[in-house]
Every structure is written in structure tokens, then in C-alpha cells.
Amino acid sequence: MKTIRVVIVDDQELVRKGFKLIISSFSGMAVAFEAESGGDLLQQLKAKTIRQLPHIILLDLSMEGMDGVETSKFLAKNYPNIHVAILSMHFTPAIVNLMISLNACAYFKKNTNSTELEKGLRKIAEKGNYFTEEVYEMIRKGNINHSNAKKEVINEDLLTERERQVLDLICQEYETKEIAEMFDLGIRTVESHRRNLMVKTKARNMAGLVIYAISNNLFNPSKSNKISKLI
């Protein structure tokens, strides 16, 4: 079992330390690092290598400077494979709805107990999302448009993190050379990832890779603007 790397983003140091202690006590989980703001988070992320990137980011909504909403948008765009779990005091349908549409995979209230938190984090690592009973309640009441919600990923383990990154860009029509430049890799490296992706997914070509990605919720077509406009 791989260690689940979690990052805590909150402007209050006491909150960060508290969550760090709690999460560290969960077996197979570790707090990779902490950040006190969105900007701080991005700066630290940028300095990390691929295998230092967290699997899950616990993101506080109310922060100085770049707040949770802005940060979420940025993460969804630039780190699509990192799961973003929201941590907030506020719990209204409007804000939950917004965050879920911004690709958040979970929404925890700040007074969540450690059992619930552990369960949630494990579910996120396992299948990509986790909804608390309270969020489900909102969905049932129709207060949340869960059509935009992050979908469960069927087989989270088949592909490695780098492979998922590459797959995401393939689905966005980038070609090998461009992907290599974006990650600052050699073309041959990206070609290797591509080949391994095809072997693992039993795809014959790019079309197969895209179908796989969409079928397994590794890529959301709505990220692309390929939907014909209504006249």
C-alpha cells in the first residue's frame, strides 16, 4: 500500500497543527506539508517533484489573499489529478454547490470528527470522492446539482500519477512534444508514458486512450469546449 500524502491549507497555525497530528495518526497517511494560503500552497507545489505531490489537499475556504475558491480553480486547471477536499465552517447549499462544481471531491465541516475524516480521506484515495451524509441530504433535496460533481474513479491504481497527467493532456489534444515541454521532460519519456498507457488500457491509439479516460472519469469532457453552440 502506498502512503497517502495529504496537504493542509489553512491560515490558522493551530488548526494546521491539529489536523496534522490527527492525520499522522492514521496508518498509511502522512502530511506532506502545510500551507497558510493559496499562494503559499502553489509556491510549494511548484517546488515539488512528481512523487512529492500530495494525493489530497485539505483546503480551508476562508483565507487571506488567494482564497479557497480561487485556489480550487487553479488546482482544477493545473493539477487535475490532485483531489481537493474542502474544509469549511460554512455549510450552505450555495457554497457546497459552488465548490463541487469547481471539482472539489469532498466537503468537510470543520467540526468533523476524526473517524469521519479518516473514512473520507480513505474513500477519496480509493475512488476519488466522498460525500458526507449531510451532502447527500442536500443532493436528495435537490439543492445540489451533482451532475458536475467529481465522479468516482473506477480503478485508481492502474495508472501512475505521471501517466494520469499525460493522459489528461492527451485528452486536451496536446501532442507529445507539447506535453514534454509542459512537464519539462524529454520527448522519449512522454512516448514511454504514452506506450505504457496504451498497454495498460489495451488501447490501440489515442482514440482508445480518450475513451478509457472518459469511461473511467479520469477526464471530464466538459473541460473541453468541444460542445457545439446552439444557434
Added chain:
Amino acid sequence: MKTIRVVIVDDQELVRKGFKLIISSFSGMAVAFEAESGGDLLQQLKAKTIRQLPHIILLDLSMEGMDGVETSKFLAKNYPNIHVAILSMHFTPAIVNLMISLNACAYFKKNTNSTELEKGLRKIAEKGNYFTEEVYEMIRKGNINHSNAKKEVINEDLLTERERQVLDLICQEYETKEIAEMFDLGIRTVESHRRNLMVKTKARNMAGLVIYAISNNLFNPSKSNKISKLI
């Protein structure tokens, strides 16, 4: 406006003639041909060129030999771009559900009046599906799993029929040469279709075409078996 070509499949000649008269009276619609059974239909379809193929097949469920269910399966697999509308006396959730999961785009009761039929046929030609108030009622009551239902196509007119056929096969990972063989065309012809598809959809490569097809419900990923099995 293109003429909407409809085909009627029913084992009773009187029913066929009746529907033929009714449909012929709708402006911009014509009955391309009739068939008295599933086998008969397939035989006649095989003899048609691409531009003689019907847009919509009105399919009776209760027939001798190859029945409506079998025929639907075959059509979904071999003529994915022809809209199949079911025509039946039976109207139970079970059977409606089955047919919708088999890619039927509409379900008419046999005593449907001509106004409703005309409206339905036009909607099908325009956006790919049509649900009567009764079917909606079933969906509302939860008797129908409409997640498998044929989705609305946003822009039905952008692509030609041949282009849609080619696009479908591209999404199934066939390469140009194979597609050419399947339709008995030259490779350069398929390359032309491919090129036109890319221009029309503003795609850079196959990945873009697949994303377009899925985003606009021209291809259903579930047709592919790329969903990772749960362990």
C-alpha cells in the same frame, strides 16, 4: 431542409400502409421503404447506398422471426446513426426500459395520434430523441433508468451522415485503412472525411474528434469495453 427519410417495419401490411399515408402527408418527410420483419429490414438496408439510408426506423416490437428486440440490437451495433423509434401496443416500464437501454430514441404507442407522431418524428430528426409525456411520467416515477437513454444531440446538422459513420468508427479505435475496407471506400476518401471532420469540429487530432463525439452524444463510451473491471 433535407427530407426526413422514415422506414416502417411491421408485419401487418395494413398498419404499414396506414402509417405510410400518414407520414407521407407530413411536409418534408417521406417513407423510404417498408419492411415486414427484422430480417427483411436488414436485407433492404444492406442494398442501400449511404444516401438512401433512412434517418428514422419505426420499429414494431411484435414480429415473426427476428423480432423488434433482436433487430434493435443489430441496428445499434451496425447502424448506430439511424434513429430507432419503437412502435408497440405494450407499454410497461419493463419493456420501455429494455428498448431504451437498447438505444431506442423514442417509444410510441400504436394508437398514437398523427399530431404526436409528427411532433415526435421531427424532434428525433432535430435532436435525436423524443419522449412522450407517458415516458416522462415513467422516468419521474423512477421506473426507467434513463442513464442509458439515448442523449440529445446538440448539433445534428453540422456533420453529414457519412462523416458520422466515420466518426463512430474512429471512436472505436479503427484506423483509416480499416474504415475504408469496412465501407468499401478508398483510403483517400476516408482521409477526406477525417479532414472534414477535423475542420468542422475544430479538432487537432483524433483525441479532439473523440471528445467532440462524446460531448455531443454522437458516441456513447459505454459501447466500448474500456471500463476497468472492479476487482
Added chain:
DNA sequence: TTTCCACTCCGTAGTAACACTTAAATATGT
């Protein structure tokens, strides 16, 4: 410590896809 795996990269080669242009045959609608 050693094994394992993810990530990185190279060489060589063949093939499919992509780019751009042109244009004839064939239906279709009016």
C-alpha cells in the same frame, strides 16, 4: 539492504495521421 517500481531517456524503424489542394461523380431540392 535489497528488491521493486516509477520515472526518466535513447536508438531504430515503420506506419498512420495530418496538411493542403483539387476535382469528378452523384444525388437532392426547387
Added chain:
DNA sequence: ACATATTTAAGTGTTACTACGGAGTGGAAA
């Protein structure tokens, strides 16, 4: 019968992708 759209196809490239084998590094797990 005429204008229009679709389908078919060709020439002539260039580029990107696919295939296969091999290999070094560093980090994490056993």
C-alpha cells in the same frame, strides 16, 4: 434542368504516433 451539397478520390508531402528493445536513477517498501 440547374444550383447545391455530398460523396468519392487523387497528388505530394510532412509530422506525429506506434512498436520494440534496452537501460540508468532514485525513492519507497519489505
